[in-house]
Structures are given as structure tokens and as C-alpha cells.
Amino acid sequence: MNIRTVGVIGAGTIGRGVAQSLAQSAFDVLLIDVSEEQLASATAQIGSDLRLQGMFRAERLKDDPATILARITTGTDLSALSAADFVVENVTENWDIKRDVYEKIDKICRPEVVFGVNTSAVPITRVGSVTERPEHVLGLHFMNPVPLMDTVEVVQGHFTSELTLDTALGLLRDLGKEGIVVQDAPGFVTNRVLMLTINEAIFCVQDQVATAEQVDRMFKGCFGHKMGPLETGDLIGLDTILNSLTVMYESFRDSKYRPAPLLQRMVDARLLGRKAGRGFYTY
Numbered sequence: 408m409n410i411r412t413v414g415v416i417g418a419g420t421i422g423r424g425v426a427q428s429l430a431q432s433a434f435d436v437l438l439i440d441v442s443e444e445q446l447a448s449a450t451a452q453i454g455s456d457l458r459l460q461g462m463f464r465a466e467r468l469k470d471d472p473a474t475i476l477a478r479i480t481t482g483t484d485l486s487a488l489s490a491a492d493f494v495v496e497n498v499t500e501n502w503d504i505k506r507d508v509y510e511k512i513d514k515i516c517r518p519e520v521v522f523g524v525n526t527s528a529v530p531i532t533r534v535g536s537v538t539e540r541p542e543h544v545l546g547l548h549f550m551n552p553v554p555l556m557d558t559v560e561v562v563q564g565h566f567t568s569e570l571t572l573d574t575a576l577g578l579l580r581d582l583g584k585e586g587i588v589v590q591d592a593p594g595f596v597t598n599r600v601l602m603l604t605i606n607e608a609i610f611c612v613q614d615q616v617a618t619a620e621q622v623d624r625m626f627k628g629c630f631g632h633k634m635g636p637l638e639t640g641d642l643i644g645l646d647t648i649l650n651s652l653t654v655m656y657e658s659f660r661d662s663k664y665r666p667a668p669l670l671q672r673m674v675d676a677r678l679l680g681r682k683a684g685r686g687f688y689t690y
């Protein structure tokens with residue numbers, strides 16, 4: 408199928424990056440969110456990121472920022488997605504919210520349209536099962552910041568067809584990204600490992616073994632990581648970390664995924680990381 412217009416649902420931390428990457432690669436984007444405020448903040452952030460990239464990373468931009476931004480149409484009504492050739496969903500990591508979105512878009516979008524689920528831990532097979540098109544549903548786990556990350560974890564659900572995988576891998580290639588296909592399991596590969604690391608780092612801070620800054624400095628200095636686990640948690644969003652751990656805890660019924668009480672407390676206090684201006688660090 409010829410993909411021209413891509414629906415992107417959710418204009419938060421990751422959805423706005425997905426929209427930007429698609430627009431940079433000349434796709435028309437329908438960016439949908441329940442919140443006008445999030446849409447306005449996404450448009451402003453994409454505009455300023457494009458201007459910065461234009462100044463410092465000219466090799467990545469094929470068009471000028473205004474042309475790229477003009478390819479993104481925003482709105483709050485999912486019915487606009489009747490015009491989409493492919494959909495990437497990036498709403499809040501909460502099963503009730505995601506289920507409601509899929510039940511609705513399944514009726515709105517053409518039957519052959521592929522749904523890419525951008526989730527940290529929700530099983531793709533479960534998402535497919537609430538639609539009439541489970542063979543056209545797959546996981547597209549983009550990494551943050553999306554325009555700068557070259558690899559995407561692609562998840563094959565129980566019924567995901569080879570054609571759907573080929574379509575999605577082709578779209579990713581058009582974005583200059585490689586998709587690595589893994590099988591469906593809570594947290595897949597990346598988050599099954601990463602969330603435990605971040606959670607254990609939070610336990611270290613909670614137990615006063617070390618400060619957040621010391622933990623992060625050790626991961627960078629000792630292991631050569633570009634970012635420490637607590638900086639990464641702030642970048643992803645601590646509410647998303649908590650939700651992902653909760654999904655894995657409930658899915659595996661294994662206590663090793665229990666969220667650190669300090670993580671729960673910080674989410675209750677809305678210290679969510681970068682997007683809130685405060686988390687383990689102040690931005």
C-alpha cells in the first residue's frame with residue numbers, strides 16, 4: 408500500500424517526536440490528542456527542534472522547518488483518521504485509555520490500515536484482540552528523542568502478519584530507521600531490561616546508598632553509557648516508568664517488577680521528570 412498520510416495519536420513526549428520524524432521524511436501527518444494544550448505545546452516544540460536541527464544538524468533536514476511543520480495537521484477528533492494510510496498510537500500508558508482508542512479507530516480507519524502501537528509494556532496481542540484487524544496490529548516501540556534515534560523495536564503480536572511487518576519496516580526505512588523484530592512479551596526486550604535497571608537505581612537512591620547524580624555518574628564513567636538510569640527515567644517520564652513496571656508486575660506476577668515506593672511518591676507529587684520540569688533533576 409502506498410503510504411502518504413500517517414495518523415499519530417498522542418502528542419506527548421514520544422508522539423510529538425514520531426510526528427516530527429514522519430514530517431521530516433515528507434509524510435503528511437494527522438496529529439490527534441485529547442488536549443489542545445498538548446497539541447499547542449507539541450507544535451511549538453517541534454518548531455523549535457527543527458530550527459535547532461536546521462542550525463546544527465543540516466544533514467538531517469531535507470526541507471526547511473516551515474515546510475516540514477506545514478505537513479502536520481493537529482486536531483482533537485479521531486474521526487480525521489479516516490484519511491490515514493497508517494496509524495501510530497502513542498497515548499498514555501494505561502490499558503483502559505489505549506483500549507478505548509483502539510475500539511474507536513478500528514471503526515474509523517479503513518480495514519487495511521496498519522496500527523502501530525507505541526507502548527512500553529502493553530502486550531501487542533491484547534491490543535490486536537480489541538480490533539477486527541489483529542493481523543494489521545504490531546508494536547512500534549520508538550525511542551526518545553525519536554528524530555535522533557536510528558533503531559525501533561518492532562513487536563510481532565500473535566496474529567501480526569508478515570505483510571504488516573514488511574509494511575512497517577518499509578515505513579521505518581523511509582524514516583531512516585532500522586526496525587528490529589522481536590516477539591510479543593510484556594516489556595518486550597528493551598523495557599524488560601531497562602525498567603528494572605531504572606527501578607533498582609531508584610531503590611538505591613531511596614535506600615540512601617547513593618545520590619541520583621552519583622548513580623548516573625557511575626553508569627556514564629564506569630560503563631560508558633551516554634546517560635545514567637535516573638536521567639533516562641526523567642527523559643522517559645516517571646509516570647510512564649511506573650505504568651510500565653505495573654504492567655510487567657501484573658503480567659509476569661513476579662515481585663522483581665514491584666515499583667520502588669520512591670517512584671510512586673514522585674509520581675504522586677507530579678515530579679515526572681523533564682516534561683514536568685522536575686524529577687530526579689530540575690530542568
Ligand SMILES: NC(=O)c1ccc[n+]([C@@H]2O[C@H](COP(=O)([O-])OP(=O)(O)OC[C@H]3O[C@@H](n4cnc5c(N)ncnc54)[C@H](O)[C@@H]3O)[C@@H](O)[C@H]2O)c1
Binds near residue numbers: 418439497498549644
Ligand atoms: N516517553 C518515552 O520515552 C516512551 C518511549 C517509548 C514508548 N513510549 C510509550 O508511548 C506512549 C506515550 O508515552 P508518552 O511518554 O508520550 O506519554 P505522555 O504522557 O507524555 O503523552 C501521552 C499523550 O496522550 C494523550 N492522550 C491521552 N488519552 C488520549 C486519547 N484518548 N486520545 C488521544 N490522546 C490521548 C495525552 O493528552 C498526552 O498528550 C506510552 O504508551 C508509552 O509507554 C514512551
